[in-house]
Amino acid sequence: MRKDYIRDQRSRHGRKVLAVLPIQYPKELLTAMDVVAVEVWGPPGVPRGPGAGRLQAYVCAVARNAVAFVQAGGAQDVDGFLYPHPCDSIQGLATLIPDFGGADKPALHYLNPKGGPRPSSQRYLVAELRDLVDKIGGLFGEPLAPGRLEWAIGLHREIDGLRLRLLEDRRADLPDRALYGLLRRGEWLWPEDHLAELKEAAAGLDEAGAGAAKPKGVPLLVTGIVPEPVTIFDRLSDMGAYVAADDYAAVGRRVVRKPLVVKDDPMETLAWLMFAHPPCPSRAVSLAERLDHLSRLVHRSGAAGVVIHTVKFCEPELFDVAGIKEHFGAAGLPVLFLESELEGELGGQTVTRLEAFVEMVAQRRKS
Numbered sequence: 001m002r003k004d005y006i007r008d009q010r011s012r013h014g015r016k017v018l019a020v021l022p023i024q025y026p027k028e029l030l031t032a033m034d035v036v037a038v039e040v041w042g043p044p045g046v047p048r049g050p051g052a053g054r055l056q057a058y059v060c061a062v063a064r065n066a067v068a069f070v071q072a073g074g075a076q077d078v079d080g081f082l083y084p085h086p087c088d089s090i091q092g093l094a095t096l097i098p099d100f101g102g103a104d105k106p107a108l109h110y111l112n113p114k115g116g117p118r119p120s121s122q123r124y125l126v127a128e129l130r131d132l133v134d135k136i137g138g139l140f141g142e143p144l145a146p147g148r149l150e151w152a153i154g155l156h157r158e159i160d161g162l163r164l165r166l167l168e169d170r171r172a173d174l175p176d177r178a179l180y181g182l183l184r185r186g187e188w189l190w191p192e193d194h195l196a197e198l199k200e201a202a203a204g205l206d207e208a209g210a211g212a213a214k215p216k217g218v219p220l221l222v223t224g225i226v227p228e229p230v231t232i233f234d235r236l237s238d239m240g241a242y243v244a245a246d247d248y249a250a251v252g253r254r255v256v257r258k259p260l261v262v263k264d265d266p267m268e269t270l271a272w273l274m275f276a277h278p279p280c281p282s283r284a285v286s287l288a289e290r291l292d293h294l295s296r297l298v299h300r301s302g303a304a305g306v307v308i309h310t311v312k313f314c315e316p317e318l319f320d321v322a323g324i325k326e327h328f329g330a331a332g333l334p335v336l337f338l339e340s341e342l343e344g345e346l347g348g349q350t351v352t353r354l355e356a357f358v359e360m361v362a363q364r365r366k367s
């Protein structure tokens with residue numbers, strides 16, 4: 001379905017398509033330049049293939065699966081690749097993917113500044129965004145048209161508002177599996193199509209009204225990289241738990257919660273937005289800031305436990321694990337640390353650990 005959609009975007013709408021590696025990138029800019037972003041988070045469960053087998057064993061499965069996916073021809077229909085720089089693994093793929101074959105396409109780069117906004121990093125970011133505009137314009141022969149960036153920023157703010165509402169106003173009739181299926185379609189749909197689907201879901205909530213049933217069971221905060229395999233939501237539901245608060249890098253960590261600050265220059269507005277994203281260790285945001293954000297999520301959602309669900313060998317995420325455990329441990333909130341290999345199904349041992357954790361949290365809530 002995704003392939004048909006991409007082909008349709010190119011043939012019927014005349015849009016260009018970039019395969020985008022994780023995590024954070026200026027999607028507004030791509031939308032403004034009529035470029036469809038199709039994100040590549042692994043994907044899970046792809047056969048490894050020879051290219052992936054040549055990566056070191058300690059490279060994460062998101063990067064390894066991306067190599068296997070591309071080498072198997074999974075990205076044949078795109079016009080190029082965009083490599084943000086969340087970590088050395090993705091940065092390395094920018095040269096390895098062309099070297100290993102299967103992706104004879106142009107490669108663009110985008111480097112988010114590390115740390116919080118400072119005058120120097122703000123200046124750097126605006127220059128980096130302008131550079132990306134020039135590169136996309138040079139590649140596809142279409143410069144950024146006047147007014148388009150302001151339009152795209154407004155469109156994505158509307159999308160963010162609805163995504164936030166769906167994440168925070170949880171309802172029983174939109175269970176985790178369905179909610180995440182909807183939100184993750186935003187990783188490849190043209191934003192206006194994604195917005196239409198979000199509006200439809202939000203209208204369903206409006207229709208049900210404030211009295212609609214809330215999800216039942218043990219509320220959890222889940223933080224990590226990407227909600228894969230999707231069956232994790234089925235298992236959680238079977239165990240009597242649900243995601244009350246989300247801090248996945250692929251989902252909630254890319255929803256800007258602050259009111260937009262509009263600058264005279266739309267490129268500066270976009271730079272402000274990039275800094276306004278929730279804290280992520282891939283941008284070297286301080287642990288204190290991240291803990292503060294996670295604590296607010298717990299407080300707002302009433303989460304009774306924290307699951308750190310990350311990808312094995314993810315260096316940026318590992319930086320913060322000890323601090324998160326210590327912080328919530330001291331606050332009396334149980335924390336479970338799970339690492340996945342981005343397999344197509346949750347392993348038996350992982351299910352057992354999750355089950356024991358949910359049961360323990362449920363017991364504590366009763367006592």
Ligand code: SF4
Nearest residue numbers: 060062087311314315
């Ligand atoms: S999972 Fe971690 S190490 Fe792997 S690509 Fe994502 S940020 Fe980088």
